[in-house]
Amino acid sequence: MLNVKSNLISIERAFDLSALLKTVPSELSSVIFEEFVFRVFIFSSLFYFTRKKAAALVLTALLFSFAHFPDNYLEVLSYFLGGIMYGYAFLKFQTVWVPIAIHFFWNFIQGPVLGFPVSGMEQEGLLKLEIVPDMFFNGGDQGPEGSILGILLRLVIILTIYLIPRVSENHGFLKFKENT
Template sequence: MTKVSKWKALLTPITPDIYSRNDILAGTAITSCAMIGIFVASIILGLVEITNIGFHLKTFVYYTGLTLLSSGYEELLFRCILLTILVKVFKKPWFAILITSMYFGYVHLDNDHATLLSAFSNGLGGVMYGLAFIYTRKIWLPWALHFAWNYVQAPILGFPLSGFKVEGILRLKLLDHSWLSGGLYGPEGGIVGIAFRFIVIMLIVLWIRKSRGGLKHNIIQPYHTQG
């Protein structure tokens, strides 16, 4: 493999293709709708209540940039680098997803108010993003999924985000701090959030089938070229 080929192989996951635009739109829609579903379920179950609504442009712009950068960084590190390496080492995408997802859940245990249940939920998040990366070979779908999940959850709806308090457009009062709601960790740390994780995984698979005409096997392959 030439130097040019090696660089091309490294840049392949972040190079847009004919699917990237629609993947970004689909990923954003999937997790935005899922988080809105979590919010509606939380209201119906009496887990939260809206106390105020406010919009501050500087705060909104700050959290927009921060969420874009943090989600992009994590997808680059966990999926583009770590997941790709493990697939090439073990030759089994499902095993690579399992390992990276367990690690993704583990690193979130250091967050404030984290529990074993929240770590399991973050691990499912790793499965969500891992499947999106494995089946597209690109960062764009998992990045969009990750960004919208976090962005709608905290800067818009006002939930805590993985243990961090964020000033959202909606001001929420947490009425439940149990395993059901996730409490101060945020809805992704509770049963309601976990249930919607499984819905997101199903929607990711459906999107891949619809956009690609089916699911590919052995999809992360070494880049081959002559010379």
């Protein structure tokens, strides 16, 4: 709302349910692909070689950030925090499905629902926006995830993940067979 009142965003059209529903398969498949690559393959491999969860988390978050081709330090920080957010959820809940859900809803609400770009890619959504680039409020061509507000929201989500209790322990999580 602040973006609209500040004339940084104008809404051209609202509510196109068919556009929203058409995006679900592609949004979900891209998120599943990214999470399996970054959490299951890269994070698990780094952890296997370092045996340090914090190091694997930070390195994976850096790779996640640079894989999104950030244009400035604000975007590097935002995508890095995104990598921390998804990686921490992976560690805390000991499954890839929680970061997949968080990542899907992050992208889906930002793009197909609100009509902002997601990771620099234009989106068709319920709202059709005309965006005046503003790195503080709306992230310009990266969408809200490239803004200060997006960074603050990622920090709130990381804190929320921290505060939610883990339901059960997965004793097989990140356990590797020893080579004999």
